[in-house]
Structures are given as C-alpha cells and as structure tokens.
Amino acid sequence: xxELPEVETVVRVLHKTVVGRRLRQLSLWQPKxxxxxxxxxxxxxxxxxxxxSRRRGKWIxxxxxxxxxxxxxxxxxxxxxxxxxxxxxxRHDHLxxxxxDGTHALRFNDQRRFGRFRLVETxxxxxxxxxxxxxxxxxxxxxxEFAERLGRSRRSMKAALLDQRVVAGLGNIYADEILFAAGIxxxxxxxxxxxxxxxxxxxxxxxxxxxAIAAQGTSLQNFVAVNQRPGSFREELCVFRRDxxxxxxxxxxxxxxxxxxxxxxxxPRCQHW
DNA sequence: GGCCGTGTTGTTAA
DNA sequence: TTTAACAACACGGC
Numbered sequence: 001x002x003e004l005p006e007v008e009t010v011v012r013v014l015h016k017t018v019v020g021r022r023l024r025q026l027s028l029w030q031p032k033x034x035x036x037x038x039x040x041x042x043x044x045x046x047x048x049x050x051x052x053s054r055r056r057g058k059w060i061x062x063x064x065x066x067x068x069x070x071x072x073x074x075x076x077x078x079x080x081x082x083x084x085x086x087x088x089x090x091r092h093d094h095l096x097x098x099x100x101d102g103t104h105a106l107r108f109n110d111q112r113r114f115g116r117f118r119l120v121e122t123x124x125x126x127x128x129x130x131x132x133x134x135x136x137x138x139x140x141x142x143x144x145e146f147a148e149r150l151g152r153s154r155r156s157m158k159a160a161l162l163d164q165r166v167v168a169g170l171g172n173i174y175a176d177e178i179l180f181a182a183g184i185x186x187x188x189x190x191x192x193x194x195x196x197x198x199x200x201x202x203x204x205x206x207x208x209x210x211x212a213i214a215a216q217g218t219s220l221q222n223f224v225a226v227n228q229r230p231g232s233f234r235e236e237l238c239v240f241r242r243d244x245x246x247x248x249x250x251x252x253x254x255x256x257x258x259x260x261x262x263x264x265x266x267x268p269r270c271q272h273w
Numbered sequence: 274g275g276c277c278g279t280g281t282t283g284t285t286a287a
Numbered sequence: 288t289t290t291a292a293c294a295a296c297a298c299g300g301c
Contacts, residue, residue: 002281003281076279077280077297112279114281114282132283153290159290159291172281240280262280263278
C-alpha cells in the first residue's frame with residue numbers, strides 16, 4: 001500500500017522515534033523477509049546506533065553507526081511500530097529489534113509477507129539501487145530528464161508512471177491522481193504526449209506528492225505510520241477509488257478500468273488522449 | 274465455499 | 288527490446 005508519501009511519513013516518524021537510539025537484540029521470526037545473509041544481518045544490526053532515517057523511492061533506509069544501512073521495503077502491507085518490550089508477538093509480526101535499555105522494541109508487522117529487508121554498506125546503497133534499475137527521485141529530477149525517461153512508445157502513461165526506472169516512488173494511487181491533475185487519459189501511449197504535457201505531468205507529480213506528504217499520506221484500509229496515525233490525503237483524492245462519484249472539476253461520473261493489471265480511475269471528460 | 278480484488282515488485286513469458 | 292502476465296501471501300467481500 002505505501003507509496004512515496006506514506007514511506008516519507010514513516011521515515012519522518014522513525015527519525016523522531018528511533019534515530020539516536022541503539023538496536024540491541026534482533027528477533028527474526030520470519031527469516032524469509034531478510035534477503036541478505038542472515039548471520040551478517042543479525043551481527044551488523046545488533047548493538048549499533050541508528051544515525052539517520054531517510055528514504056529513496058519507496059525504500060526506507062536506516063543508516064547505522066557501523067557504516068551499514070538497513071534497507072526496508074514495506075511493499076503492500078508492511079508496518080513499523082515502536083512497542084513496549086513486554087507486548088507479546090502478534091499475528092503477522094515478523095521481526096523486531098529491542099531498543100536501548102530493552103524497555104521498547106521496533107517491530108515489523110506485515111500481513112502479506114511481501115515486505116523485505118536488506119543490509120548494505122552505506123556507500124553502496126545508491127549503486128545497489130541504481131543496479132536494480134531504480135530511477136531518480138521525483139523532487140530531484142529535472143523536467144528534461146523526466147520527459148526523456150518517460151519514453152516514446154505504445155506503452156500507456158499509467159504504466160510509465162508506475163515504472164520505478166522512470167521515477168522512483170509512484171504507485172497506483174498517485175499515478176491516477178497525477179494523470180487527472182495533468183488532464184491526461186491513463187491509457188494514452190507515451191508517444192502521443194508532447195513536451196508541453198510532459199511538463200504538466202512533472203509539475204502535477206511534484207504538487208500532488210508535496211500535498212500528500214503534508215497530509216501524511218493516504219490511508220485506505222491499512223496504512224498507518226509508526227505512531228499508528230492514518231494519513232488524511234484520502235480526503236483530497238480526485239479520482240482514486242471514486243468511480244461512480246462526480247469529478248470534482250466537471251461533475252462527470254468518474255470511470256474505472258484496468259490498465260497493466262492495475263485498477264485505474266479517471267474522469268472521461270477532463271482527461272484526454 | 275470459491276472467486277475476485279488489494280496500495281508492490283522481481284521474474285517469466287509472449 | 289518492449290510489454291504484459293504472474294507469483295509471492297493473506298484477507299475481506301460477494
């Protein structure tokens with residue numbers, strides 16, 4: 001569920017709750033979620049301080065005082081929580097570190113078990129992500145590079161925005177909202193979108209992501225930040241999961257379809273090919 | 274009870 | 288090469 005604004009929200013809460021604290025003991029109840037060597041992961045994330053909490057695309061990065069970085073990806077249903085150490089393991093709790101004096105723990109819960117952890121030497125984080133094809137950050141990419149990376153093919157605009165190689169961090173909700181804001185039909189092939197409209201998409205992307213971060217993300221069913229707070233951007237959604245309801249701009253009924261296997265929402269009057 | 278859909282992404286196949 | 292389907296998994300809704 002979490003896209004860039006939700007991950008950014010989690011990273012900011014982790015900054016307040018975990019940065020400066022010491023990871024003590026690791027409990028790994030579901031070993032499959034750690035993709036790197038388990039023994040090294042346990043050794044390097046034990047008795048070490050958390051220096052920085054940051055984000056890259058939808059990855060959460062925790063820089064440790066030993067020059068290693070924990071990479072965490074929430075995928076669909078992953079959640080962090082800081083809990084009292086005495087609280088028992090609950091259903092779908094897969095990992096935790098006890099913190100400082102052991103009175104609290106940073107716990108990871110993931111209903112669908114898609115979430116993943118890795119351990120990478122801090123200087124190797126960016127090369128690692130680039131090697132996996134992860135594109136630039138939406139707030140750092142220039143209009144020209146964004147226009148270039150969108151490409152010119154028969155691929156739909158929606159599919160291009162979801163492609164993390166184009167820009168890292170967009171998912172299903174914000175792809176739909178960005179295309180609505182830019183007035184582009186989600187099925188439009190990228191080759192039919194000229195420079196002027198690419199500029200519009202770039203601006204819409206930054207505007208919507210900024211507002212969503214300010215609202216602490218969008219909560220549908222699952223998303224809550226580490227402090228268990230839901231995000232409020234749901235109230236600002238124009239099309240996502242609003243099919244059957246009136247478009248906020250023109251009143252036309254919002255449509256629903258399926259593009260590259262993903263549920264897609266758009267206004268048939270405001271969004272053009 | 275069975276099927277469909279769910280906010281992601283890496284792999285496989287066309 | 289480019290694009291789409293699928294699998295990983297659990298759960299709620301119809």
